[in-house]
Amino acid sequence: xxxxxTILIGIAGGTGSxxxxxxxxxxxxxxxxxxxxxxxxxxxxxxxxxxxxxxVKVNFDHPDAVDFDLMKFTMRELLMGNPIQIPVYDYTTxxxxxxxxxxxxxxxxxxxxxxxxxxxxxxxxxxIKLYVETADDIRVIRRIKxxxxxxxxxxxxxxxQYYTTVRPMxxxxxxxxxxxxxxxxxxxxxxxxxxxxIRTKIMSILLQKNEG
Numbered sequence: 001x002x003x004x005x006t007i008l009i010g011i012a013g014g015t016g017s018x019x020x021x022x023x024x025x026x027x028x029x030x031x032x033x034x035x036x037x038x039x040x041x042x043x044x045x046x047x048x049x050x051x052x053x054x055x056v057k058v059n060f061d062h063p064d065a066v067d068f069d070l071m072k073f074t075m076r077e078l079l080m081g082n083p084i085q086i087p088v089y090d091y092t093t094x095x096x097x098x099x100x101x102x103x104x105x106x107x108x109x110x111x112x113x114x115x116x117x118x119x120x121x122x123x124x125x126x127x128i129k130l131y132v133e134t135a136d137d138i139r140v141i142r143r144i145k146x147x148x149x150x151x152x153x154x155x156x157x158x159x160x161q162y163y164t165t166v167r168p169m170x171x172x173x174x175x176x177x178x179x180x181x182x183x184x185x186x187x188x189x190x191x192x193x194x195x196x197x198i199r200t201k202i203m204s205i206l207l208q209k210n211e212g
Contacts, residue, residue, distance in 0.1 A: 005209045006079050006105065007202065008125050011112040012177050013132030014170050015061075016142030018188025019112040022132050025189040026198045027108060036078065036106040040113020043071045044089050046096040055094035061114065061169035068119050071111075075125055081105040091151040107206060114170070117177035127205050128198065131181035132188045 009026075011019045020037075027035040045067050047055040058065060077084045088099040116122070117129055140162060147153040153161075178184060185194045 005107070006081065007108055007127040007205050007209065008075060008079060009108065009110045009128045009130065009202070010116045010123065010126040011110060011130045011132060012114060012117040012174065012181070013134065013188075014136075014139050014174055015114055015166055016139035016146070017132040017134040018142075018190075019114075019116075019132050021189035022130065022185060022195070023110045023112050025195045026202065027110060029199060030108060030202075034107045036103050036109045038074075038086060038103070038109065038111050040066060040071070040111065040116055041091075042086050042089055042101070043067045043074075044094075044096075046087075047094045048096075052093070058094065059165045059169065060094075061165045061173075063115055063118060063173060066113075066115060068122070072119065072121055072125075075109070075111065075122065078103060078106070078109050079125060108202065114174045115177070117180045118173060123180055128201060129180055129182045130198065131178045131184045133178070133184055133186050134188055 009023075011023055013019050020039075023037055027037070043066050044060065045065060047058060050058075074084050074086060083102065083104050085100040085102055087096040088101060089095075090097045111122070111126075117131065123129060143162065143166070144155065144158050147158045147161075148155060183194065183198065185191050189195065
């Protein structure tokens with residue numbers, strides 16, 4: 001657990017589980033200036049050095065696709081109150097765009113992604129670790145809709161990717177991180193009781209840090 005006045009919340013769970021919805025629900029009572037929501041996907045490795053035909057073959061659900069060193073450096077800087085720049089990832093080209101997102105000091109930093117709880121060093125920085133658990137069929141439907149509507153994929157490519165990499169990687173790497181969670185949230189953001197409990201815990205930690 002970090003000992004700074006900024007708190008770090010990690011939210012993991014399978015693709016389409018509702019991690020972002022949970023993140024927004026538990027921080028909705030705090031001002032935008034107080035909360036930094038950061039997605040693991042921003043830290044995908046830049047594949048500019050590969051031909052596009054090779055980029056599309058990369059397993060983006062495997063930990064090797066994520067730059068954990070950059071993610072950990074970024075989280076440490078934020079927790080120390082330093083301004084940081086985060087890459088903006090282009091899912092259509094599988095490269096980092098020329099844009100960067102700028103973040104100043106925030107009271108609450110939320111890191112969400114399928115592998116948010118995988119790295120031990122990252123977990124040690126976190127004040128609260130959450131795992132969002134949602135039925136497989138619901139997650140698949142959400143993944144299909146997202147990849148077609150927002151990432152320009154075809155239905156066939158989404159289904160092929162799901163059975164080739166998404167599902168096996170979920171079983172191998174994502175679901176096992178459930179054991180590291182302080183709280184497992186069934187039904188994601190719709191679980192009003194869990195969201196209220198977590199909000200109360202966030203307030204408690206913030207008070208402790210500000211008094212310390």
